[in-house]
Amino acid sequence: MEKVKYATILSNMGACSDRFCAGGYSAPVSVEEMFERAASIKKLQGIELVTTWHITPGTKEKVKELLRQSNLSLVSIIPDHFGESKWGKGAFSAKDKGIRREAAELTKEFMDIAAYLGGDVVSLWPGQDGYDYYFTADYIKERTWFEEGVAECCAHRKDVKVAIEYKIKEPRVRSYPSTVASTLLMVKEIGAENCGVTIDYGHAAVAYENVAESVAILKKYGDKLFHMHMNDNYAYWDDDMIVGSVHTIPYIELLYWLKKTGYKGYISMDQYPYRENGRDAVEESIGWLDSMYTVLERIPEEEVAALYESGDSVAATRMIRKYLFNL
């Protein structure tokens, strides 16, 4: 098997809260402890950090040391544009000019810190960039602000990629970068070589995307897949469950297209283990991915090619069955 690089967002190692249980479903876990837990997962190679939660400008040296101790690479930094009340009405697309400025400055600062930590990706998750009610948002102006802000960050330094992670809703009821295509429109408008897209499996699935197709679309229109987040859900909401706990076949086709399109980045877990041991939940996701990669390796390329040529649905289903169950 081609070498797959697994990673996780650091918070997957800790406690989760929700709007009803704001105090958390389990006791808080320190950053150091989360690093230790991550380090104990055998196949894990990389870490993503959320600012405010895991890293601030003042702790970058300490984090560098924690990465070194854990023998983990810095995969990306996710600037906190969503977790403090000031971002509640948007970051890059906020109506408040000062907030928009702050969103860009924060991003640029952490592009530098990412580079300092040996990373080359900043993954933007604009969860608050959107709106909730009718007649409250100027859809054109606010998308334009978003694009201008991200463009400024991309221009800050070319050696760090800026990847926009889309999601159709939550926390805003409607988001601006909502689907793979909606986000690509922005990326094309921004027009920077280091501007691309992060796909989150669950976000895409909730938007009724077949994630394999989303990967293909990013390939077709500019080779813009910069990063991948993995998890699973029941198709209606971003449940952030263990990879493979609900869906099997769509994942196998997704892994196929990642390979076919030459994706070289990390396969990174982004879960919310509300009631689970987060470390074990990530380890289990890696177990599923490994098993699904094994199935993929059994499938001769010419069989897939023949199916894409014929479009024979019965034959496609039979092929998956054959290699999934190793018949």
Add this chain to the structure above:
Amino acid sequence: MEKVKYATILSNMGACSDRFCAGGYSAPVSVEEMFERAASIKKLQGIELVTTWHITPGTKEKVKELLRQSNLSLVSIIPDHFGESKWGKGAFSAKDKGIRREAAELTKEFMDIAAYLGGDVVSLWPGQDGYDYYFTADYIKERTWFEEGVAECCAHRKDVKVAIEYKIKEPRVRSYPSTVASTLLMVKEIGAENCGVTIDYGHAAVAYENVAESVAILKKYGDKLFHMHMNDNYAYWDDDMIVGSVHTIPYIELLYWLKKTGYKGYISMDQYPYRENGRDAVEESIGWLDSMYTVLERIPEEEVAALYESGDSVAATRMIRKYLFNL
């Protein structure tokens, strides 16, 4: 493996149309030819017939002969309460008293014919019993009519079961027997021993039911699962695809609960092979079910029992992975 009995609705062997391509995606197939195709599927033992489409009172002898020749059992008859324009505004719950009468008479007539053909199930699919627009339906009166009509049929003869198949929508935008619980309320109100429920995997899934849980609910409140229809979909619409083509794990838990609750009926395919060879699509579904039963057999009962005791989500996911991939 405990002997599983596979069946199919006969129309799965033929052509499909939809609202855009009313003439059908392939050439029409005669009833005789559909029987031949069904007979050629090795593991298939039973057939369900839709009245109007496959059988009328005038053709019952001929159908008896076709069943004999094909060596297939009559699993159920599905009275046509949906395919002629007269049923467009409902059958058992139609506002037109004459239509309600006709719905009951048709059902009783085919209960007799089912018995004549060696069957003991009539599966009602009240696809037109519901409504589309606000302020057009008296929800109490129409549900009551529905219950009264079905009760009359159940009283007609006790040796034939009347199984109500629910579906949350389509063809009506909102249906009366919409979910497993909505239908159980009706079944309890009807109060006949021979009145129960048909679960269609896809119908249940579109209503966000975990089908294994739906089976459990029918067990708990009166042991009312009378019949099972199988197919698959993408969770939003009754796509009627090949079993296992989208979902794997939910099917394995479903098969577990069918066994656990002592379901002895047929596992019958209900698909819409618009662009596929229908015979092959059913054969492929049986292939998947067989493979999933094989996985199920690998799972020691005590492991499942322990999971249901602990509720450990990581362990449950690991167990499925272990036996699915035969690690």
Add this chain to the structure above:
Amino acid sequence: MEKVKYATILSNMGACSDRFCAGGYSAPVSVEEMFERAASIKKLQGIELVTTWHITPGTKEKVKELLRQSNLSLVSIIPDHFGESKWGKGAFSAKDKGIRREAAELTKEFMDIAAYLGGDVVSLWPGQDGYDYYFTADYIKERTWFEEGVAECCAHRKDVKVAIEYKIKEPRVRSYPSTVASTLLMVKEIGAENCGVTIDYGHAAVAYENVAESVAILKKYGDKLFHMHMNDNYAYWDDDMIVGSVHTIPYIELLYWLKKTGYKGYISMDQYPYRENGRDAVEESIGWLDSMYTVLERIPEEEVAALYESGDSVAATRMIRKYLFNL
């Protein structure tokens, strides 16, 4: 207009958090301040209290005084079966027997306190009673535990109603009391006169229920509508928005059926004003309800009766248009 009694859950007056912004979108508000805000809403008559958040056994006298000062009635108490980590894996249906006991004791204690405060409803919201992953829940045993626990509470005292509020998902990915019919099955099994159902408009809508029909179903099978929660959403998730901000016509039919079925309880707001002034958001909801009641008053009963007789969808749509726009 028949006298409508409006209420709100007290937390609607305060700050909201979510899983990303756990610290809240605005500053915390004290219970006293929330009462003051509520008292300033002219048409508001009643309050619902969540235990832990708004009331504990130790503060019942103080709350009594706050109700008196605010001139607000106690509409219901909602026992906290969801907001502390101990409830994370369920309350009445928890696998841990001690937790199940605690859920019942808490409920009974607050039935007494509700009566002490002049109320006669305890509204149970079993948000954690359900499951997330396949192969982790014994659907029969856990529903039975749920029913046994609630039955015990209902037997505790007959002068306080126990109303179960259903929701198809969130915070558990799948809930036991999921739909109006699923909950009615439980209520019938519990079999107590003081056991019934709370409908939350948004919860029902996310389960693809037409809420007017849900009201009718509760009427038909035992007159079991005990309480109503109001809010609005985009049909896919419990967005808990201002009433009428998205849907207009379904609300008008709902109010019609509340009247038709003789509902005498409160119309209570249950919103999550993440980024809004909660007090104003509730006041605005009452404004919408008042306006929609005004539309309803324009509609002659015989016109509705004629539509329910004919089922004419064009005529129904025309009637709503006529009275909505006052043509």
Add this chain to the structure above:
Amino acid sequence: MEKVKYATILSNMGACSDRFCAGGYSAPVSVEEMFERAASIKKLQGIELVTTWHITPGTKEKVKELLRQSNLSLVSIIPDHFGESKWGKGAFSAKDKGIRREAAELTKEFMDIAAYLGGDVVSLWPGQDGYDYYFTADYIKERTWFEEGVAECCAHRKDVKVAIEYKIKEPRVRSYPSTVASTLLMVKEIGAENCGVTIDYGHAAVAYENVAESVAILKKYGDKLFHMHMNDNYAYWDDDMIVGSVHTIPYIELLYWLKKTGYKGYISMDQYPYRENGRDAVEESIGWLDSMYTVLERIPEEEVAALYESGDSVAATRMIRKYLFNL
């Protein structure tokens, strides 16, 4: 009120079938009779024709005469790329090269006929361009074929617009032009001035689009809204109901954005009146649109501008309430 031009697809005047009731819910209606029905709708000015169903090269003169007699303008021609079995596996993106050729030739031929009939829009609805099962479609190659075919048509003559109508599913389980942004990516790739987009309200709503925002997106990225189809649904499926029968407020914001972005095209009905009188259903939709335009006219532009500046959700909801109910 600025002059709004209403139109309808001709088939709205006739009978509908679906996959269960293939023979139709009412008697077939001739093209002549459908024209007569349309002509009897007072505010209707234009007609859209579907080839095969309403017009063929051989009947163009007759259709010209029917348009003249009815005093109706030809708004668009919709080439039949979906209603004959040969299109079952796609038109512009079909794996069969001959079918792709035929799709382009048909389109070009009807661009000429549209011009002959005084129209300047061909609206493509690629309902069969997509796929159903995993591992059956080469997402990159097939999208490219689609773009190449449409580009060829656009080059055929510049005086006829080619508008692509997107839909996330149905009849294919997954479509290529699925969302407004997915389609815009194709339109930009095609790069022709006369290539744009048709928005169907219901198609957009099922993809969780706020249609007002979709209009804004088309404005922002090249002013590409060429045509509008109107209907309503319950948010999960293209129910093709009467405009305004379910949603009110989203429609008002949509009409606002159509005006704001300078849309000058027709407002055309695209409904499926399965159980209704189609003529009356279209007339009723026009009634709703007229009433909603009246509400819109009451709203002072500066109030909307202020809301888009402040983003105040309570104020926005209050404003809509004020002008909707004319308080």
